[in-house]
Each structure stands twice: as C-alpha cells, then as structure tokens.
Amino acid sequence: MPQPIGGLQGIQKLIQYPEIAKRAGIQGKVFVKAFIDENGNVISAEVVKGIGGGCDEAALDAIFKTKFTPGKQRGKPVKVQVTVSVLFQL
Incomplete structure (x- = not known):
C-alpha cells in the first residue's frame, strides 16, 4: 500500500x-481519494468527503504536491488508489 513520503505529517505541513x-x-477532516502511478506520483484526486470553506481545495493541493511510495503487486510497481484524510484544526 502506498504511503506518503514524509508520512501524514508531511501532508499536514x-x-x-x-x-x-x-x-x-x-475544522474537521477532508477525505481525498487519490490515484498513484507506478512512480509514486499522484495522477488524479477527488474529495470524497469535504468540510468546505476552501479546505477541500487546500487538501487536494497538498495531496497533489505529495510523493508516495509506489504500490506493488507481486513485487512490481503498479497504479493504485488510496484514500487519505487531511486534518484541519485551529
């Protein structure tokens, strides 16, 4: 399963x-579904559950700037889908 390089803290930064x-x-969590290619790049993403106020767009922006470890199947990198939660807390 792909993981964000730098962990969830990296996305939060x-x-x-x-x-x-x-x-x-x-405040709250924005859930983003992201599609990761074989190199760990985000190729598309969409908000699954948002909170509004510009937070949904900010979460998408952060996800697109994040590099992931590639997903693997039988030892080979493959395209995968992940859902990531992004926390907005004052």
Whole structure:
C-alpha cells in the first residue's frame, strides 16, 4: 500500500489553512481519494468527503504536491488508489 513520503505529517505541513475557514471556525477532516502511478506520483484526486470553506481545495493541493511510495503487486510497481484524510484544526 502506498504511503506518503514524509508520512501524514508531511501532508499536514503542506496545508495552507484557508483564511475564510479560519474566520468561520471550520475544522474537521477532508477525505481525498487519490490515484498513484507506478512512480509514486499522484495522477488524479477527488474529495470524497469535504468540510468546505476552501479546505477541500487546500487538501487536494497538498495531496497533489505529495510523493508516495509506489504500490506493488507481486513485487512490481503498479497504479493504485488510496484514500487519505487531511486534518484541519485551529
């Protein structure tokens, strides 16, 4: 199963908390489904469950900037799908 290089903390460091979400006090988890290629790059992603206030877009941006360890099947790298939760907490 692919893992983000730098762990979930690495993704969290890439998050830019949207100003509108800060002012509105929006907090929670955004769940993103990402498709990872054989090299560990994110080739597409979509929000499965969002919280609004610009957080969904910020989560997608962070996921696209993240490199993953490639998924493997029978020892060979393959394309895979993963779901990642991104925490927004004030």
